[in-house]
Amino acid sequence: WTARVAVLLDYYRIPHESVLLSLPESTKLSKSGLVPALEVPSLGPQFQINDSLAICEYLAEAYPDLPLWPKDAALRTQARAAVAQMHSGLCTVLRASYPTNALAKYTGAIPLYDGAAREVGNCLKLWGESRRLTRARLAELGQEDSDEGFLFGQFGIADAFFWPVLWRFRSYNLPLTGATPEALEWMKRMWSHPKIKEIVHGYYLQKDRSETTISHYDDIFKGNPDIQFGWFPEDWEFSA
Numbered sequence: 001w002t003a004r005v006a007v008l009l010d011y012y013r014i015p016h017e018s019v020l021l022s023l024p025e026s027t028k029l030s031k032s033g034l035v036p037a038l039e040v041p042s043l044g045p046q047f048q049i050n051d052s053l054a055i056c057e058y059l060a061e062a063y064p065d066l067p068l069w070p071k072d073a074a075l076r077t078q079a080r081a082a083v084a085q086m087h088s089g090l091c092t093v094l095r096a097s098y099p100t101n102a103l104a105k106y107t108g109a110i111p112l113y114d115g116a117a118r119e120v121g122n123c124l125k126l127w128g129e130s131r132r133l134t135r136a137r138l139a140e141l142g143q144e145d146s147d148e149g150f151l152f153g154q155f156g157i158a159d160a161f162f163w164p165v166l167w168r169f170r171s172y173n174l175p176l177t178g179a180t181p182e183a184l185e186w187m188k189r190m191w192s193h194p195k196i197k198e199i200v201h202g203y204y205l206q207k208d209r210s211e212t213t214i215s216h217y218d219d220i221f222k223g224n225p226d227i228q229f230g231w232f233p234e235d236w237e238f239s240a
Contacts, residue, residue: 128180
C-alpha cells in the first residue's frame with residue numbers, strides 16, 4: 001500500500017526522498033516490519049511513521065494548504081468515512097485474491113471469486129455516491145468551479161486510497177456492471193489526469209528493476225491456458 005502515500009507525494013510534489021528497495025530490504029528498515037514507512041527527521045532522530053493512513057494524516061497536518069482532505073466539513077466527513085471503509089476491509093477479497101500490479105494485463109476466463117463481486121459493487125456504489133454528493137454540496141456552496149472531478153472535488157487522500165484498487169479493476173478486467181455514470185467518470189478522471197499519467201510513466205520506468213519486482217505477483221494464473229498474461233501499453237486509455 002506504499003502506492004497510496006507515493007501518489008499523494010508525487011501528485012502534489014511534496015518534498016521527500018524516495019528509496020527503491022526490495023521488499024525484504026524495506027521491511028528490515030521498517031520498525032514494524034511493514035511498508036510504507038516514512039521517516040520524519042524534523043520530529044526527532046529515527047522518528048518513523050508506519051501505516052499508510054497514519055502517514056497521510058501526518059501529511060494533511062504538515063501541509064494544511066493542500067486539499068488532502070476537503071476543506072468543507074460535510075465533504076471532509078464523507079471523505080474520512082470512505083477512507084475508513086477502505087482501510088478497515090472494504091476490499092478484503094479483492095486484496096487477497098487479485099495481487100496488485102499496476103501494469104499487468106490479464107485476458108480470458110478470469111475467475112470472479114466468492115465475495116469479490118460484492119466488493120466490486122460496493123466500490124462502484126461508493127465512488128458514484130461520493131461524486132453525486134460532492135457535486136450537490138459544491139453547488140450548494142456555489143463552488144462548482146472548484147470541482148476537479150475527483151471523489152470529493154480535488155485530488156486527496158480518498159482518491160489515493162482507492163488508487164491501487166483501480167489497478168485491480170484494470171488488470172483483472174473486473175466487471176463494471178451497475179456502475180453509474182458518476183463512478184465511470186471518476187475512473188476515467190483518475191486514469192486520464194496528466195499528473196496521474198506522469199506518475200504511471202514512472203511505474204513503467206521501474207518495471208524492469210529487480211528491486212521493484214515480486215515474481216509471484218506476475219502471471220498469477222500461469223499454467224492456465226484460458227488466461228493470458230501481458231502488460232498494458234503506456235498509451236492505454238480508460239473506456240467503459
